[in-house]
Amino acid sequence: MQHENRQQQESSGSINVARNERLLSLATGAAMAVGGVAKRGWAGAGLLLVGAPMLLRGITGRSYLYKRLGKNRAVVSDTAAVSVPHGQGIRVEKVTTINRPVSEVYAFWRNFGNLPRFMNNLERVDMIDQRRSHWVAKAPANQTVEWDAEIVNEIENEVIGWRTLNSKLVEHAGSVQFKSAPGGRGTEVRVVMEYAPLGGAAGSLVARLFGTAPEQQVDEDLRRLKQILETGDPITVEGQPSGRAKPEDHPTPSYVRAEEAPKDVVQQASEESFPASDPPAYY
Amino acid sequence: MKAVCWHGTGDVRVERVPDPTILNDGDVILQVTSTAICGSDLHLYNGYIPTMQAGDILGHEFMGIVVEKGPGVRNLEIGDRVAIPFNIACGSCYFCEHELWSLCDNSNPNAGMAEAMYGQSSSGFFGYSHLFGGFAGGQAEYVRVPFADVGALKIPPELRDDQVLFLTDIFPTGYMAAENAEIRPGDVVAVWGCGPVGQFTIRSAFMLGAERVIAIDRVPERLRMAEDGGAEAVNYEHEDDLIQTLKDMTGGRGPDACIDAVGLEAHAGGLPGLYDRVKQATRMETGRPHATRQAIQACRKGGVVSIPGVFGGFVDKFPLGIAFSKGLKLKMGQTHVHRYLRPLLERVQRGDIDPSFVITHRLKLEDAPKAYKIFRDKKDNCIKVVLSP
Numbered sequence: 001m002q003h004e005n006r007q008q009q010e011s012s013g014s015i016n017v018a019r020n021e022r023l024l025s026l027a028t029g030a031a032m033a034v035g036g037v038a039k040r041g042w043a044g045a046g047l048l049l050v051g052a053p054m055l056l057r058g059i060t061g062r063s064y065l066y067k068r069l070g071k072n073r074a075v076v077s078d079t080a081a082v083s084v085p086h087g088q089g090i091r092v093e094k095v096t097t098i099n100r101p102v103s104e105v106y107a108f109w110r111n112f113g114n115l116p117r118f119m120n121n122l123e124r125v126d127m128i129d130q131r132r133s134h135w136v137a138k139a140p141a142n143q144t145v146e147w148d149a150e151i152v153n154e155i156e157n158e159v160i161g162w163r164t165l166n167s168k169l170v171e172h173a174g175s176v177q178f179k180s181a182p183g184g185r186g187t188e189v190r191v192v193m194e195y196a197p198l199g200g201a202a203g204s205l206v207a208r209l210f211g212t213a214p215e216q217q218v219d220e221d222l223r224r225l226k227q228i229l230e231t232g233d234p235i236t237v238e239g240q241p242s243g244r245a246k247p248e249d250h251p252t253p254s255y256v257r258a259e260e261a262p263k264d265v266v267q268q269a270s271e272e273s274f275p276a277s278d279p280p281a282y283y
Numbered sequence: 284m285k286a287v288c289w290h291g292t293g294d295v296r297v298e299r300v301p302d303p304t305i306l307n308d309g310d311v312i313l314q315v316t317s318t319a320i321c322g323s324d325l326h327l328y329n330g331y332i333p334t335m336q337a338g339d340i341l342g343h344e345f346m347g348i349v350v351e352k353g354p355g356v357r358n359l360e361i362g363d364r365v366a367i368p369f370n371i372a373c374g375s376c377y378f379c380e381h382e383l384w385s386l387c388d389n390s391n392p393n394a395g396m397a398e399a400m401y402g403q404s405s406s407g408f409f410g411y412s413h414l415f416g417g418f419a420g421g422q423a424e425y426v427r428v429p430f431a432d433v434g435a436l437k438i439p440p441e442l443r444d445d446q447v448l449f450l451t452d453i454f455p456t457g458y459m460a461a462e463n464a465e466i467r468p469g470d471v472v473a474v475w476g477c478g479p480v481g482q483f484t485i486r487s488a489f490m491l492g493a494e495r496v497i498a499i500d501r502v503p504e505r506l507r508m509a510e511d512g513g514a515e516a517v518n519y520e521h522e523d524d525l526i527q528t529l530k531d532m533t534g535g536r537g538p539d540a541c542i543d544a545v546g547l548e549a550h551a552g553g554l555p556g557l558y559d560r561v562k563q564a565t566r567m568e569t570g571r572p573h574a575t576r577q578a579i580q581a582c583r584k585g586g587v588v589s590i591p592g593v594f595g596g597f598v599d600k601f602p603l604g605i606a607f608s609k610g611l612k613l614k615m616g617q618t619h620v621h622r623y624l625r626p627l628l629e630r631v632q633r634g635d636i637d638p639s640f641v642i643t644h645r646l647k648l649e650d651a652p653k654a655y656k657i658f659r660d661k662k663d664n665c666i667k668v669v670l671s672p
């Protein structure tokens with residue numbers, strides 16, 4: 001997976017990384033927009049949206065994001081348009097190649113209900129209608145954060161762009177572009193996330209919700225997407241044995257209890273067979 | 284179950300650990316019947332591969348019997364006897380589809396870490412540090428095998444474990460090293476290192492049509508085994524100028540292909556050796572590429588240098604100018620074991636080779652600490668150890 005930080009620098013200049021990490025890290029990318037309708041405890045947190053007007057402007061057609069991914073590429077120059085104010089926004093752009101046809105990758109993503117399968121911070125996304133969806137993200141202490149999003153840009157098998165809908169607290173825009181890779185190498189999937197910062201203590205609360213390394217999280221989400229589409233089942237090593245775990249804390253699997261698997265092919269070794277009792281059969 | 288766990292440099296222990304369980308749909312659990320210690324394990328044992336954690340289960344050369352399978356497994360049944368490639372491959376990414384199995388995109392759960400270090404991630408490997416996936420290894424009574432449909436090779440009942448165990452790594456590794464050397468009729472091939480990998484490289488070079496093979500090491504019993512395989516042995520410790528010796532042995536041309544089957548812990552005497560040792564100890568270089576340097580120096584113009592020996596980081600005093608001016612081709616990498624499983628199994632069945640020739644020690648799993656030690660120190664004429672759980 002390639003990391004393209006170029007866009008981030010172009011859009012937000014000399015971002016203070018420490019500050020950004022306090023900000024909402026958008027992990028899952030897509031998602032996140034944390035926007036909107038914060039429930040159960042979050043509403044009282046007094047989250048403030050900074051720079052929303054510029055973000056919205058960007059989404060509606062003049063942002064760098066839109067320019068890159070939408071149709072009107074020639075209209076705005078690279079440096080002129082940003083969607084979040086200088087020093088206050090986060091932009092993550094990631095690209096990967098998935099060894100499946102464009103139509104399949106596009107269709108999978110377009111069904112937003114699939115997003116939680118690879119975006120770890122999402123619990124659920126429900127489609128409300130063809131354009132609108134309701135997002136539920138996992139928050140610390142078994143809470144959730146919920147918001148609505150709408151698709152603002154869509155070209156079949158090319159691009160999907162979305163943003164939070166009527167959010168009063170935090171804004172986010174995301175876009176994913178699909179392109180056939182040369183020579184039958186599958187589909188290049190390019191994800192761009194922008195999100196507005198949050199001020200003060202509220203900002204760090206939300207940052208905890210989404211982790212502290214947005215680049216890495218988008219990266220991992222995309223990797224899971226690739227694995228789901230290529231293999232059906234993202235690989236894990238969680239739960240495997242090691243000398244760090246105590247056997248008595250783990251139930252004995254049935255195959256061990258059933259034991260008595262054929263033993264006949266086991267070459268019985270013993271102390272006397274050290275060194276090898278029979279001379280090596282040299283080739 | 285019992286398993287061989289890494290606890291630090293020079294410290295492996297046989298411990299009781301939890302039994303493995305199915306974690307992905309395509310997993311099987313094997314009851315291990317035979318497992319071996321590899322020269323690659325020595326790099327872990329000697330502390331040269333980063334991201335090991337105390338308690339990690341070692342072992343990437345193993346075979347056994349399927350005792351449990353995940354819901355996604357199609358080609359295997361409980362009771363099947365199988366050998367498993369050391370590298371883990373998904374079978375459906377671009378790299379797997381192009382037979383570049385050890386470069387699989389989808390089998391390293393810690394690919395992000397590998398990308399941070401190498402730019403891109405290789406496949407996952409059993410028992411070979413968290414950088415390469417953090418998979419529990421097969422020097423154990425049981426082992427979990429992901430993507431089992433893709434990797435597992437069913438073994439015909441008439442073949443003994445000893446004859447097929449090395450299809451999991453060192454036979455394909457030697458074979459790919461020789462294949463990478465692009466051997467043509469009349470070629471003289473020089474092989475640095477007569478460990479297990481070197482031994483299979485020598486025999487594979489002959490299978491692929493080498494006219495002569497020159498085997499280089501300093502351990503007498505290993506050189507003897509190389510000679511038994513048809514090679515001409517050169518003890519580099521007895522040579523003032525190995526490069527000149529190789530030139531003399533090849534009519535002044537130099538070997539047509541040179542193979543470094545030593546890797547990052549190459550031994551070297553004198554100043555160059557001291558230089559690399561100091562730099563490696565101070566972490567200013569992570570490999571001691573002495574054999575690689577010699578291979579490049581010795582190789583004839585327009586020849587091939589093939590590197591199955593493992594490297595993990597940076598080396599220096601790498602004679603790129605020599606390689607360039609002689610127009611050499613360099614080929615290297617972890618073995619794409621899956622590619623060789625069936626062709627090499629057929630060779631074993633045909634009797635072209637009995638891979639058990641390399642085994643000098645058969646021990647119990649419990650004896651692993653002793654086995655690691657004698658294998659590393661080349662004591663007791665140890666060349667290859669097979670452990671039985």
Ligand SMILES: NC(=O)c1ccc[n+]([C@@H]2O[C@H](COP(=O)([O-])OP(=O)(O)OC[C@H]3O[C@@H](n4cnc5c(N)ncnc54)[C@H](O)[C@@H]3O)[C@@H](O)[C@H]2O)c1
Pocket residue numbers: 321322323324325326452453456475476477478479480481499500501502505519544545546547548549550551573574590591592593616617618
């Ligand atoms: N590419 C792969 O996929 C792959 C697979 C398996 C093993 N390996 C690597 O292959 C290498 C060899 O493995 P092995 O099991 O044979 O290990 P080994 O340690 O048993 O053998 C190494 C041999 O090299 C000899 N040697 C050391 N310095 C030398 C020098 N300067 N010149 C000539 N010989 C020298 C040693 O005496 C020893 O006999 C290791 O680096 C191992 O990690 C790679």
Ligand SMILES: [Zn+2]
Pocket residue numbers: 321322323324343344369452453
């Ligand atoms: Zn090995």
Ligand SMILES: [Zn+2]
Pocket residue numbers: 372373374375376377378379380386387388389390
């Ligand atoms: Zn793969």
